[in-house]
Amino acid sequence: MTTAITVPDDLWEGDGEGVITAWLVDDGAEVAQGDLVAEVMVEKAQYEIEAPVSGVLTIAKQEDEVVAKGTPIASLDA
Amino acid sequence: MAGPLDFSSMTLQHPTVEEGLVAEEALLDMVCQGEASLGWLAWSPRDRGLVMPRRHERLAGFPEARDRLVEQAWPIRFRSTGGTPVPQSPSVVNLALAVRCHVGGSAAHLEWGYHRLGDPWCDWLADLGVTSADLGPVPGAYCDGRFNVRIGGRKLVGTAQRWRRVRGCRDMALLVHGAMQVGDTPEALVAVVNAFQDAIDDPQRFQAASHVALRDVLPDLDLETAIPGLLKRLVTSKDVAPI
Numbered sequence: 498m499t500t501a502i503t504v505p506d507d508l509w510e511g512d513g514e515g516v517i518t519a520w521l522v523d524d525g526a527e528v529a530q531g532d533l534v535a536e537v538m539v540e541k542a543q544y545e546i547e548a549p550v551s552g553v554l555t556i557a558k559q560e561d562e563v564v565a566k567g568t569p570i571a572s573l574d575a
Numbered sequence: 576m577a578g579p580l581d582f583s584s585m586t587l588q589h590p591t592v593e594e595g596l597v598a599e600e601a602l603l604d605m606v607c608q609g610e611a612s613l614g615w616l617a618w619s620p621r622d623r624g625l626v627m628p629r630r631h632e633r634l635a636g637f638p639e640a641r642d643r644l645v646e647q648a649w650p651i652r653f654r655s656t657g658g659t660p661v662p663q664s665p666s667v668v669n670l671a672l673a674v675r676c677h678v679g680g681s682a683a684h685l686e687w688g689y690h691r692l693g694d695p696w697c698d699w700l701a702d703l704g705v706t707s708a709d710l711g712p713v714p715g716a717y718c719d720g721r722f723n724v725r726i727g728g729r730k731l732v733g734t735a736q737r738w739r740r741v742r743g744c745r746d747m748a749l750l751v752h753g754a755m756q757v758g759d760t761p762e763a764l765v766a767v768v769n770a771f772q773d774a775i776d777d778p779q780r781f782q783a784a785s786h787v788a789l790r791d792v793l794p795d796l797d798l799e800t801a802i803p804g805l806l807k808r809l810v811t812s813k814d815v816a817p818i
Contacts, residue, residue, distance in 0.1 A: 509686065518630045519629070543657045547740055560633070561630075
């Protein structure tokens with residue numbers, strides 16, 4: 498089963514875009530639910546992104562890529 | 576305690592830059608661990624450094640820039656909040672507020688966070704007689720954003736945030752931070768950031784005229800006695816009732 502990791506859509510108002518500032522685990526790594534996997538910056542605010550489930554991480558958006566709210570940035574295969 | 580610093584003290588503390596940054600992280604951790612729903616810290620470093628998010632380490636030319644800044648006695652340090660390089664020195668006062676927020680409520684987005692810090696800051700300035708303070712962008716300022724505390728359109732306080740999930744639930748913890756230039760000249764601090772820009776071969780340069788120091792508008796203010804008043808405003812704001 499594959500689960501998407503998305504940029505949260507309820508943490509800031511408006512249509513402002515963010516940028517992925519860091520991946521904290523490598524592509525292909527196995528992560529546990531709740532592990533911190535990435536950071537996204539929007540208007541000088543850093544958001545920590547956690548793994549919603551456990552699984553093997555496949556990164557879809559790279560560091561420094563611009564992302565909108567709700568954008569899938571990676572997936573986890575259980 | 577966070578190393579040499581007291582959390583939620585009403586006095587201005589004087590750690591090193593590194594100790595202050597570590598303490599801000601610990602303040603956020605405290606809220607994330609559920610140990611408190613509100614915490615704060617006011618500090619002014621006793622040494623100096625150029626502080627930036629760690630992603631700047633990926634810039635081409637960063638190692639050379641780091642060496643050049645060390646030669647100028649402005650060592651580079653990393654912070655956990657967003658933005659771009661900011662000088663820290665005894666001429667800067669930092670206030671950090673960590674707040675637990677319900678996701679989906681009105682207090683769980685970045686705009687609220689900036690107003691939560693910036694509005695009381697403007698009110699504090701108004702009480703001191705500075706009635707032209709507001710929040711907004713400042714073209715030409717380093718680490719510009721939409722929520723600087725401005726005086727007459729010049730940047731006095733730069734603001735930034737970090738958000739982290741509270742352990743074991745959907746609540747979020749917010750660390751919102753403000754760095755206020757209190758002394759020195761805007762030219763002196765802008766020159767440090769521009770030296771970094773030059774060292775990484777970035778053509779963007781910042782303007783001293785876009786910044787203002789608190790001493791320029793309140794030359795007789797005693798910070799050690801004035802900062803507790805700012806902290807009290809931040810802590811007792813009606814929007815920050817612990818959940």
